[in-house]
Amino acid sequence: MANAPTMASFPSLESALKHFFGYDDFRYYQRTIIEQALKGQDVLVIMPTGGGKSLCYQLPALLRLGVTIVVSPLIALMQDQVRSLKDNGIAATFLNSSLTFAEARERESALLNGDVKLLYLAPERLMSPNFWPLLERLQQTVGIASFAIDEAHCVSEWGHDFRPEYRQLFQLKQQLPQVPMIALTATATERVRQDISQQLRLKEPQVFVSGFNRQNLHYEVKPKTKQSYDHVLKLVKQQPGSGIIYCLSRKRVNEISFRLKQDGISALPYHAGLSDKERQENQEQFIRDDVRIIVATIAFGMGINKPDVRFVIHYDLPRTIESYYQESGRAGRDGDPANCTVFFSYADVATVEYLINQKPDEQEQRIARQQLRHVINYAESAICRRKIQLSYFGESFPGDCKNCDNCLNPVPMEDWTIESQKFLSCVARCQERFGMNHVIDVLRGSRKKRVLDLGHDRLSTYGIGQDHSVDEWRQLCRSLLHQELLSETTDGYSVLKLNGGSWQVLKKEIPVNIHVIKRPEPEAKAKANDVVQLSGDEALLLEQLRQLRKRLADEQSVPPYVVFADASLRQMAQQRPITTAAFSAISGVGKRKLEQYGKTFTETIEVFCRSHNLTPNTVAADAAAATTSSSSSSELTATQLTTHGLFQQGLSLSEIAIERGLRLGTIIDHMEHLMAANYEVDLGRLVSPERQVPIFEAIEKVGAHSLRAIREELGDTYDYNEIRLVRAAWEGKK
Structure with missing residues (x-):
């Protein structure tokens, strides 16, 4: 070479x-x-x-x-x-x-x-x-x-x-x-x-x-009941694309995969009990989109790099937060929205506890139990699920992610300051030597042998919490931990310790508000990162492009996503490029892919446009031709066109920045170029009409060459970003 x-x-x-x-x-x-x-x-x-x-x-x-x-x-x-x-x-x-x-x-x-x-x-x-x-x-x-x-x-x-x-x-x-x-x-x-x-x-x-926050993933926890398989089947039917379902045992994997097949869903099992050849074949069928669902044991790693998995379901409880992050993280690797669901029951907790008890080392058992408590905390909590995950890795997150079930359907808050003082006082009376369950036993006046043997029935806090259930006290304890008003040891014993925040609560210097834990499960959930809706024609074209991708992938014995990612196909369906220049502007189209697939895809798109009486898109080529004599700053790139497509689909500039992993300033720069090139942009969504008028007047008065001069004319109540956007619209109309 x-x-x-x-x-x-x-x-x-x-x-x-x-x-x-x-x-x-x-x-x-x-x-x-x-x-x-x-x-x-x-x-x-x-x-x-x-x-x-x-x-x-x-x-x-x-x-x-x-x-x-x-x-x-x-x-x-x-x-x-x-x-x-x-x-x-x-x-x-x-x-x-x-x-x-x-x-x-x-x-x-x-x-x-x-x-x-x-x-x-x-x-x-x-x-x-x-x-x-x-x-x-x-x-x-x-x-x-x-x-x-x-x-x-x-x-x-x-x-x-x-x-x-x-x-x-x-x-x-x-x-x-x-x-x-x-x-x-x-x-x-x-x-x-x-x-x-x-x-x-x-x-x-x-x-x-770079941080552990997977912003495109929607997290939710559902109660596990006798009807949970029906819920899984409903989720699978509602959600498009490929998915992974994790189970604790091989028996459950075989059961779920068999029932899915009986219900008309293409699914295969994946666990250590299968032969190497069968596992490899099942995995290959999943990667190549020949089968839609893989049902796998949690204990056995998949070892795949399939970017377009649209959902991951944990039918059984994950063992640790870290393993859950890894397993759920197999969804949405391409950056598109994906869903992660856990079905939670205390029967699964008992199963995991049994497995922990089989460990020969006592220290390993203690650590595993503490990790299990983290998972239970995650499943039962009413606060932002993303906040719990990220705090596990030492990453600070304010909550309100708007992409988990708790944030999209928040539980009401109540003032539990007095209950917090009772709980923290009991931790202090127990000399900060015990965990959550023992403190709750003391508060509720338990007659357990351990409480009596320790003489904790004689403490002043004994029995002062009988007016609340065990579950309510657990919720309070978890909330205090999440709000850093209480600490917990990490050596496997999970002993509660008071901290500076605890004493502020005890001294009545700060209030404590917590979520009320009892709530009905909402019938429908709106999602902040819902999949972008395509028009009828776009959806039809996208399906044809997927079929073409699958055929080309099978001819080369490669997975479909190796040919093009879903995001690239979606952009093709929206922009309908039929020229080489227009196709090369699609995100994910490099020199090699342009040579290898450009003609096949553009011909398919052109035929579709003719048969559906649609106007194909040659704008990228036309824009390139029209700007050859102008400065390079007015040329539109594929990344700017991608931003335009997302904006036209209703996303705000902040949402586009999050979706694409780019700075907000970069997205604003894209919008400037788009408006200057006379692309369709609703300026009213970016800057309110009442603020546009003074900016236009200032530009007419002092000229468009200097942002600083325009802002000085307007005053400090206007920021540079809105001035940039209005100026770009003004220049596009010249």
């Missing part, structure tokens, strides 16, 4: 991004991470599922000399990554046990000839003594650009999926200290991050934590 492009081949990182992957903008910290990687700096990346971790090492690999070696824990995962890269025209391969001897030798030869940019390996193969001679030859011939350690939480004993073989990867730094390393994972507490850096021997690593 002597003529392979390097960073010098591109005017900017953005142009390289568009060339290889078809995207116009970086997300979150991607650009900064890539810049550090290109400088040869060791990097640790904590980025949520769907946030674009893979791009952080894939793009630098394509812009540097030599091969990048990627450590991946699962064969299915590395095969999926390599498939996607190859479909973008990127030289990638893997070496694992699925290959024959001849296939492995052929790929090793390609590596040594410099024909491969990314090599995926399992840690066992990489650290095998038999592999090191090839590693040394690679370094001497084509060079090793970097090591990328994917799923890096597997390195740490404190992570949720520790793998001993990952502990050997420190030898890479010992043998090849000059080769930079990037470690990546979706979840890691501060303790796990430190352990990853130490175990991999990272040298002064730049650490990037």
